Amino acid sequence: MKLLIILFVIASNLFSAVYEKSVDTKNVYYVSEHFRAIFGITYENDNVTVSLANTYLEIAEATWSKEIDELGFKMPKNTNIKKIDMYLGNRLAYNYETNINETIGINYAGWAAEYPSDNTPFFVLNPNLEEDILKVTIAHEFFHTIQYSYFFGNILNENIWWLEATATLMEDEVYDSIDDYINYMNNFFNASHKSFELYDGSHEYAMVIFTKYIKEKYGLEIIKNSLIQMNETAQSISCFEILDSLLIKDYNSSMQISVNEFAKWVANSSAYFEEGDLYPPLKHFDANETAVIGKGGIKVVDNLKSGWNMVTLSHADFNSLDINHIESAWSYKDGVWSNSIAGQISSVESSQGYWIKTSAASSLYYTYFDNGENEISTLNDQWNLFGTTKELSMNYFDSQNIILWQYNNGVWLLYTNDSTLLEKVQKLGYNTLVTIPAYSSYWIKRI
Numbered sequence: 001m002k003l004l005i006i007l008f009v010i011a012s013n014l015f016s017a018v019y020e021k022s023v024d025t026k027n028v029y030y031v032s033e034h035f036r037a038i039f040g041i042t043y044e045n046d047n048v049t050v051s052l053a054n055t056y057l058e059i060a061e062a063t064w065s066k067e068i069d070e071l072g073f074k075m076p077k078n079t080n081i082k083k084i085d086m087y088l089g090n091r092l093a094y095n096y097e098t099n100i101n102e103t104i105g106i107n108y109a110g111w112a113a114e115y116p117s118d119n120t121p122f123f124v125l126n127p128n129l130e131e132d133i134l135k136v137t138i139a140h141e142f143f144h145t146i147q148y149s150y151f152f153g154n155i156l157n158e159n160i161w162w163l164e165a166t167a168t169l170m171e172d173e174v175y176d177s178i179d180d181y182i183n184y185m186n187n188f189f190n191a192s193h194k195s196f197e198l199y200d201g202s203h204e205y206a207m208v209i210f211t212k213y214i215k216e217k218y219g220l221e222i223i224k225n226s227l228i229q230m231n232e233t234a235q236s237i238s239c240f241e242i243l244d245s246l247l248i249k250d251y252n253s254s255m256q257i258s259v260n261e262f263a264k265w266v267a268n269s270s271a272y273f274e275e276g277d278l279y280p281p282l283k284h285f286d287a288n289e290t291a292v293i294g295k296g297g298i299k300v301v302d303n304l305k306s307g308w309n310m311v312t313l314s315h316a317d318f319n320s321l322d323i324n325h326i327e328s329a330w331s332y333k334d335g336v337w338s339n340s341i342a343g344q345i346s347s348v349e350s351s352q353g354y355w356i357k358t359s360a361a362s363s364l365y366y367t368y369f370d371n372g373e374n375e376i377s378t379l380n381d382q383w384n385l386f387g388t389t390k391e392l393s394m395n396y397f398d399s400q401n402i403i404l405w406q407y408n409n410g411v412w413l414l415y416t417n418d419s420t421l422l423e424k425v426q427k428l429g430y431n432t433l434v435t436i437p438a439y440s441s442y443w444i445k446r447i
Contacts, residue, residue: 019057026094032057034064036083040092040101049091052127056086059138066174067143071220076145078120084145085122086138095122109137112144119152121145136171136180143170150227158197159230161204162239166223168208169215181208182278189280192266195294195368196240209279210296213262214243216274222246240296255296256369260316263298263365268322284363287437290391293368303439304362310407310441311356312387313348314366321348324362330355332385353385353441366439376400379446386444392436397444405443406433418447 020031028044030037030053037053044050067073076084087093089104097115102124104111112123123141125134144167155163168181187206194203196210214222222243229242244255269276285291287303303311304323313321318329318340329340331354338344348354350370366389374386377399394415397404403416415433416422426432436442 019054026092026096028053030054030057031083032061034079034083035060036085037088038085038093039088040094042092049088049127053088055131055134056088056125056138059135060084060086060142063135063139063142063174067139067146067170071173073143073146073224074149076121076142077114077149078118082120084120084142087122087124088127089124091127109133110141112141112148114148119148121148132175132178133180135175136178139171139174140167143167147227151231156238157199158238158240160199161197161207162211162226162243164204165207165211168205169211169223172208172212179275179278181205182275184208185280189266190283192282193285193291193293193297193299196296197238198294209266210262212273212275213258213265217258217261218247218251222250225250256315256367259296259298259367259369260314261320263300263314263367264320264322266298267300267363267365287439288391293366293370296368298365298367300363300365301439302361302363303437304356304358304364305409306358306360307410308407309356309358311354311364312350312352312370312389312439312441313354313364314370315350316348318345318348321364323356323358323364325358325360326362327357327359329357332383335382349387350389351387353387353443355385364439376402376444379444381446383443383445385441387441388436389439391438394433394435396436401447402444403447404433404436406436406440408437408440416447421447 022029022031023041023044026041027038028041035057037056039049039053068075087095087102089102093102094100095102097117104124104126106126108126109129110123110125112121114121121144123145125137125141129137144163147163147167168184172179172181184202184205187202188209191203196207198204211223225246226239226242229246230239240255247253247255247258265272266282269279269282273279282300284300284302287301291299293299303309326340329345331338331345331348331352333352350366351374370389373388373390374384376397379400379402397415398417401418403418403421404414406413412430413433414425414430416425422432
């Protein structure tokens, strides 16, 4: 189709640039070095639409400069020979490949896709965005076009969170002063127990908080390598597992180690994140709340009261746990006591129990990887201090004749499935345990 080429010159307080203008029977095109802004021919003489198209180009070129030239991500597919089309949504911009006028809902800022003929990316933008939102939207959607350059084929649902979270991260990398990404944060901080891989239209954007941790801890290279790995594995492996393999191979870490540290960061955001002072507080859970921790998720549990507590701890190095108001911690394993004061507790496990003394009420955090359970059938006749991240009913212990003690709220409670022993102990005034609360510990031995 023959195009009429003329030059368009516009100057404003936002930009001063010269862009090529083309028209055909359906569209008007303004063209910069890497992009085309497209809207319907009906709007050719509409100054607002024309100005907006040129604003798109100015912002898009600045975004290209940051994400490609400075940060070093791959160029989008085919951009060595083609431009990236940016359609002004709801302005009768006609897509010749799909044979539709591109529209966008009022609740969406933008979306990116690929042309079916050759996989060249394009995106559609809401024409009613404020300037700052337009900037971060272009940064976000442009990064999606970069992501597409790393792999081919359909995207696994369990990988959408990583693509949206890293695109949201790019908003702040390109336009650091706008901080629009923080508007997504409540969806994580109020529900941190949910799976990283949850895809519900909001949670995947809130997972920008994890990409913030990854970037601030390890840099951007791991994000680039994760996209490369998505292609090399033909997307048969989830990004969660890809990140785990990269952390193990290149950073002497793992997703288990990183999620544990991430839990510490979000529990005290202002102490660790560069912009943590802007983040909302993390929701705390009561020990009796039954919210299940999904894949990668974390929970901060208010299970430490002033004084002595029988609890379990997240699988980590003890000194990394940042337990507020702690005075001492004790563990007991294989007949040996160890304590924190003497530096005898190093690595801790969620299947083990711990005595923790605090000067005030406090909290502990747990992660998806803390699934510590103990095999009751292998109990010996010595005392064991076990921990659990799940609530346990007394039926759990029926495979063995046992006696079990727990200290809770200043009171010793007992359970045994030996009826004679139970009667004797009850006569001494001890109350009977009904359940073992989640995130607690207990003394147990075979009798």
